[in-house]
Amino acid sequence: MNINKYVDISTLDKEAKRDYIDRHSAFIFCDKTATAGKKLKVKIKIGDEYMHPDDFDHYIAWVQLWDGEKNLAQANFTAGSLGSASNNLEVDFYIVPTKNMKLTAMAFCTKHGLWQSDEVVVEVK
Amino acid sequence: MNINKYVDISTLDKEAKRDYIDRHSAFIFCDKTATAGKKLKVKIKIGDEYMHPDDFDHYIAWVQLWDGEKNLAQANFTAGSLGSASNNLEVDFYIVPTKNMKLTAMAFCTKHGLWQSDEVVVEVK
């Protein structure tokens, strides 16, 4: 299976490619340090400068949160259920960490396949 | 199927029952008014004063967000994946509303079945 990886769009020449890459890329936002036993908010967001459609035949159907090779959570969406407007899809999960984590997000677009975020390392004390 | 409904625990006499009801109840937190086309954050939280286990054989396996009879989103969790600590499970979804909504959350506990939140009406202008 082809897993598309995040690319820094400032390195890309073509506007169409920047748009395509950016609006499919999954990003993780969370604190890089956390306390064992204390809840940590982890935001997954799809796209940064560009927005993805939420059309019936073209939408982000699900996103997953991983810690290394362990799947922590998955959010599924129904076509057009979030409003049918182009947007930067977001979902926030909350983890109670016990040890250091290597978080990755995966997102599935019904037209353009699977996209993997950069890894975010969280140090847990 | 039996769907357990939220009960105001201040109306309950027995501590054990207050604990049982509270830690399984799903709550929705969001603004009660929203603007059409603008992203709205909708938090689902399980339990208020009491926390639910995240044990391998007893955990909240999934939560769903509904608008009336339409399922908007579902988040699935793997046993113990959120840290194996008792906690008030949370997940935030983001909707771009187009019209008034009647939001309900459903949560599934692997030992104690299905729990439905109170409905939250959102007026969309």
Next chain:
Amino acid sequence: MNINKYVDISTLDKEAKRDYIDRHSAFIFCDKTATAGKKLKVKIKIGDEYMHPDDFDHYIAWVQLWDGEKNLAQANFTAGSLGSASNNLEVDFYIVPTKNMKLTAMAFCTKHGLWQSDEVVVEVK
């Protein structure tokens, strides 16, 4: 939440209503007796005489298998992913039963909400 229940369509007068009810109804097919520790096939099928669309804006997004108040499994589908042809959606799960079961199927149509099958009792020896 409104949960639509199965209705025997031979009791219904109007063709439009028979069609509507039948093509949304979830049915469970399995042996009514099973052996503890031996795999049991459980088929969920949506509709009997009438077929449901698999359109992008109108499809069966998921089906669930329940034993009493315990959710055993859920299958999720992407809009149009099964071929975009009207059909009687099917999925087969396989259970290794340990004790008597009361199986129920739930199906979610993106336009017409939640549908619950009749309960099927399986005696496990």
Next chain:
Amino acid sequence: MNINKYVDISTLDKEAKRDYIDRHSAFIFCDKTATAGKKLKVKIKIGDEYMHPDDFDHYIAWVQLWDGEKNLAQANFTAGSLGSASNNLEVDFYIVPTKNMKLTAMAFCTKHGLWQSDEVVVEVK
């Protein structure tokens, strides 16, 4: 993310490794030719000669069916919900194909991560 791939265990020397690889491997069983518009049964099965546990802390949490880069369906399981007996997990999906397909299965074990099957090409006439 590390995606484990199927290995023909007859090429492996060590029994422990044959067991480990075999019981996690996902296999697709279906006819290699299909008729457009006619329902096709596609079985996903985990393991061949060896069985995987269905323990609360070690189970197959989900399997996915893909056609190339398109995710067709996903089945999720609750820990121990299928009987808590070691077994070769199976699920059957039914597709109404429209054109040639390249089917792949992905399975997620809560202890040993993601496993991808060999690709099965289906010619659709």
